[in-house]
Each structure stands twice: as structure tokens, then as C-alpha cells.
Amino acid sequence: MKGDFNNKFSLLLILFLPLTICNCDNRNNYDEGNSNIENQYDDIQDGIYDATVTTPSGTYDVQISVSNGEVEYVDWPNGGHMSLDGATVTNKHAVGTNSNGDEIEIDIH
Secondary structure, rough: OOOHHHHHHHHHHHHHHHHHHHHHHHHHHHHHHHHHHHHHHHHOEEEEEEEEEEEEEEEEEEEEEEEOEEEEEEOOOOOEEEOOOOOEEEEEEEEEEEEOOOOEEEEEO
């Protein structure tokens, strides 16, 4: 009787253990897949965008130029441009520095 129980328990263990391992692997693949989907939406296409730009002198609603996932420059209404370094766009937000070394914050609409 005791041997019969051990055999049934061993059989159940052999049958269900691989299923548990498979489910873990599928869950990890699912998580990685979701991560890739979310990252697609972080990427922003090259182009001109309306944005709120915060500088040491104030906050302005202006247009910006984005190229290769970075804000290249701010287009001021008076016709001037302010170039930026290191302003990588993530979730429609970027922080970079201008030629004076000032920190510039950008929120894309």
C-alpha cells in the first residue's frame, strides 16, 4: 500500500514538474515581450513637435526639433534656435544643456 502511494506521488511529480517549469519560461517571455512593446512607444519619430521648455529664465510653449531620439534644438518664436546636448527623449520628456551650460527641461505635447 505504501509503495503504491509513493509510485503515484512520483508519477504526479514527474508529470507536473515540467509544466511548472514551462509556465515560468512562458511568463518570462511574456514579460520580455511586453517590455519590447512598451519601448516602442518610448521612441519618438524625427520631426518638429510642440513642447513646453523650461529654462533658468522661464517656461515657454515653443516648437522643438527631434532627430534620432534627441532634441536637437528649440525653435524660438523670434526666429532664433537654441541647440541642446544630451537631451534624449524618454516618455516625451528630455533634459539637456544649452551652449551656456544651463539645464533645459523639455516636455513634448
